[in-house]
């Protein structure tokens with residue numbers, strides 16, 4: 330597990346060096362969403378009887394943690410295409426599991442930092458979501474899934490430009506459509522069918538339930554954990570492919 | 574482990590990229606404690622060979638034996654035995670020297686107290702201890718090359734692969750690196766070094782091999798290779814080109830020199846170097 334620590338520590342050192350910028354950039358977009366959609370647009374809006382800002386915060390957390398987890402691919406791409414430091418991992422006697430876990434742990438770290446910032450902003454704007462074990466477990470599974478996806482995309486792509494494509498065509502649409510800003514039911518039927526089955530939709534739905542004081546169904550945890558397991562195994566395959 | 578089997582044996586290694594045959598059935602072996610230099614022009618296949626021996630890319634065909642055992646069968650065990658200094662600098666520029674080495678120590682599975690000791694040892698060895706808290710991006714080119722060597726030595730490998738370790742450095746720093754490399758060999762490491770600089774190979778290597786278009790041509794000690802041409806050379810400058818003639822002794826060379834200088838042709842006398850041998854073999858291969 331030392332190999333895991335090596336991979337994780339490298340990313341932590343990089344984050345530490347620009348901790349201030351990192352935290353600042355993590356604060357800006359949630360703040361804008363809260364100001365624009367929560368306080369500006371949604372001031373007198375309620376969804377199913379819930380004030381819009383209360384509806385928005387869990388969605389914002391789900392979407393942002395997904396983004397943060399997935400964005401570990403940026404650092405991996407830089408080390409692959411630009412700094413070539415990824416070659417160090419190719420020379421070293423570390424296993425695919427250690428590498429993948431190290432990167433996933435980075436994604437989780439980033440995501441929980443983002444969560445903390447959004448919660449602070451939420452409190453400041455008068456929203457107090459319920460925070461319990463389910464709340465954290467959902468965020469954990471969400472980030473685990475998308476961090477694995479981030480590593481997979483970084484391993485498979487052949488150039489940095491392809492990465493932007495994936496982000497623009499897959500991640501950004503999910504961020505907006507998976508029930509983060511408005512209920513999925515409002516979408517046109519064909520889109521709704523598609524979006525309903527995305528992992529982020531499930532996380533958003535459950536996280537919102539929990540944050541508003543409700544309970545999640547155990548089946549959802551089972552589905553999410555299974556998805557995480559599957560993507561983790563695919564991630565191992567991708568790392569193996571990326572190293573050769 | 575038998576003491577007389579070669580440290581590294583390469584047997585019929587081939588590698589093709591798309592349609593480029595980078596290595597064509599290469600075979601050679603390196604003795605324990607030997608410093609072996611691989612000389613060849615750009616695109617000859619030097620880096621490809623180093624990457625295969627470092628376990629970064631697999632060959633299409635062939636075998637590599639380390640201490641007589643199959644390298645690819647137990648690759649993660651053997652990787653701990655190998656230190657790699659790559660041709661392109663691949664340090665983490667935003668991290669400091671210690672952080673770079675710490676991460677290396679961890680991914681090579683070194684014990685924690687050993688990592689700490691080794692960081693100090695290798696940084697002192699390459700004369701960068703004072704700089705340990707500096708970010709790598711602020712080092713000069715020569716310092717970065719030295720740090721690459723320090724990093725490769727962190728886990729105390731018995732084999733060191735150096736891919737053009739002195740490229741782009743000034744003559745003074747190059748000489749300092751030569752001293753370092755020689756010291757590493759004296760401590761018992763087996764070293765494979767690639768270079769474009771004939772002088773480097775002549776100064777450092779116990780044996781050299783020429784690689785050209787993915788094939789090995791000759792393998793021998795620098796002095797034996799030079800002796801195949803003779804000892805002295807004269808360069809004759811005509812209007813169109815330079816002709817070089819080789820001689821076994823100084824007297825014979827001087828005699829010829831005199832003949833040319835009487836005709837008012839520009840001629841110079843010098844010792845034969847590895848460069849002469851290199852051009853002879855590479856040219857005959859073209």
Ligand SMILES: Nc1ncnc2c1ncn2[C@@H]1O[C@H](COP(=O)(O)OP(=O)(O)OP(=O)(O)O)[C@@H](O)[C@H]1O
Nearest residue numbers: 590591593595613614615616617618619620621622
């Ligand atoms: N990843 C790759 N994909 C395609 N071709 C490659 C790849 N790596 C190397 N080659 C080709 O293989 C041949 C040998 O390259 P290699 O890098 O081993 O040469 P080299 O001897 O190290 O050259 P140099 O002295 O310039 O570093 C070259 O023709 C090169 O273009």
Ligand SMILES: [Mg+2]
Nearest residue numbers: 619620621660
């Ligand atoms: Mg090369």
